[in-house]
Amino acid sequence: MLLVDDDPAVAKVLGALLTQAGLTTHAARDGREALALLASKPVDVVVSDVRMPGMDGLQVLAEVARGWPDVPVILLTAHGTVPLAVEAMKAGAADFVLKPFDREEILFTVRKALLRAQGEEARQQVRPSGGFIGRSRAMADVQAVLVKAAAGTATVLLRGESGTGKELAAKAVHDASPRRDGPFVKLHCAALPDTLLESELFGYEKGAFTGAATRKPGRVELAHGGTLFLDEVGDISPAVQVKLLRVIQERELERLGGTQTVKVDVRFVAATHQPLEERVKEGRFREDLFYRLNVVPVWIPALRERPDDIEPLALHFLEVHAKTNGRPPFTLMADGLAALRAQPWPGNVRQLQNFLERLVVLSDTQVLGGKEVLQELARQPGLAPAPFAAAPSVSALETPTAPVTDSARTLESQRKEMERQAMVDALKRAGDNRTLAARLLGISRRTLYNKLEEYGLL
Incomplete structure (x- = not known):
């Protein structure tokens, strides 16, 4: 945990509280010191005050998002308003907490951020750069449907394997819609357990549960006037499905622990890699919710189904990562492209992007042919067979020259x-x-x- 606050007393109290909860903490008095600590120590979550001299909390958030996109940031403020919360969420904050904070509330929020960080790490997500790139007929058809869907308000359900670009498609719908100036709020449904997911979606009233020290709007409210993107919606539990159905149907909700009905104006875009039809038959996903979500279904094809897109994607990622890593421009030779096209890319565009970034950083030459691509492929499990030595003969196995324990110890040391x-x-x-x-x-x-x-x- 990294705590960023120009008030040493606040940092000391918060640090002691988190330490008592079994968390390791580091403290920084300003944004620059925080960035230096991030570069030198392992940090899972950043908790930063909003109002600080020099670099304020929103600027810290922007720098963390640029340099450490996998590290969630929680903002602390004594001036909490819904507009400030919306601004923070649009900028990428994981959460916000009002000062003076309650012990249980800050622990609840921190643990929630840790769970989300672990979910993102497990997915090993790297967001694709830029808009849709490709020349295949399949992706041209997808883009045509997204453009038509963006003009209306109907719920869009994005289907496809992980790594195909469903979040990018959701953002494209928002950016092309009349709601483009409103907030685009994201929630990864599979990253949180039911109790946290419900409070994230619908918000809560003061005293709704242990740690709820103040009223807090949920993601649905924060997306008012804009778009709410529900990623991995196929993984939510039946209990949350019921409440989500009502929000989509009625455009209204009650916060946890509340009785007041809150009206919302939100456009829903959902995504899943799950076979929802099968889950409906198995009773694991509500049929009525499926029909509410499946108004405009859009299937994003796997990369192996559109090999014509590999070349423009590869050239784009090489250009982006060369600039990012301070490398000269790269040239992709025909045999290098052929090696890329020959791969199944089970992780789809995300896996291709990760691979090309490693290639840019590790390559000793700016000309990438089949040799360079295959060398890097050999280091990646599941992409190409790694080089291996010939197996020993049976006679060699029958007459070992050293005890098995020594061989095992040598193997471990190697x-x-x-x-x-x-x-x-x-x-x-x-x-x-x-x-x-x-x-x-x-x-x-x-x-x-x-x-x-x-x-x-x-």
Whole structure:
């Protein structure tokens, strides 16, 4: 946990509270000190005051979103209003808490952010850059449907595998709609348990549960006048499905612990990779909710079903990541493109983007042919068979030259040596940027720091 507040007393009290709850905390008195700590220590969640001299909380939020997009930010403010909350959510804040804060409320909010961070890390999500890119007929048809859907107010249900760009499609609908100047609010439904998901969606009144020290609007209210994107809606429980159905049908809700009916003007866009029809038959998803969501269904095809899009996507990602990482422009040769097209890309566009970013950072040449692509593919499990040595003969197995325990110990020491060297190489390639090094290694920042400490590299 990183606490950012120019008032040492607030930071001390909050730090003690979180420490008592079993969390490790670091404190910074301003935004610049916070960014320096983020660059040098593993941080899962940032809690920042809004009003600070120099760099304020919203500026801290913007810098964290740019440099550490996987780290959620909670904002503290003594001047809490719905407009400020909407501004914070539009800027990417995970949550906001009013001062003076209640002990249970801040712990509730922090734990909720930790759960969300763990959900994002598990998904290993990297948002696609730019708008839709491609030249396939399949994606042209998708874009045509999205443009038509954007003009109205009907609920849109985005279907397709993970990594195909459903969030990008949802944002495209919002940006092309008459609601484009309103908020675009996102909620990943699968990242939170039922109790937290319900309070996130509908908000709560003061005293609704332990930790509810003040009234707080939910994501539906915050999306008033704009669009609410419900990602992985197929994973919500039957209990939450009932309440969501009512909001979509009636455009009204009650906050948790409240009796007042709140009217909302919201356009719903939902997404799922789940087979909802099968879930309806199994009784795991309400049929009436399915029909309410499925007004304008849009299927986003998997990348393997539109190989013509691999070339424009690859060229786009190479250009973007070369600029981001301070590298000269890259040239993709025909045999390099052929190697990319030959892959199934089970993680779809997201996996292709991650792969090309690693290729940009690790490559020693600006000309990417089949050799360079295949070398990097060999390091990625599930994309291409990794090089392996020939198996020993039966006679060699029957007459070992050393005890099995010694061989196993040697194998373990070799594994650790190779792992340590991989850490050193990644840090060198990343210019000692540990966030980038973790991405190159395909692990979380927390795992990287644990490994660096294990091998004495901190």
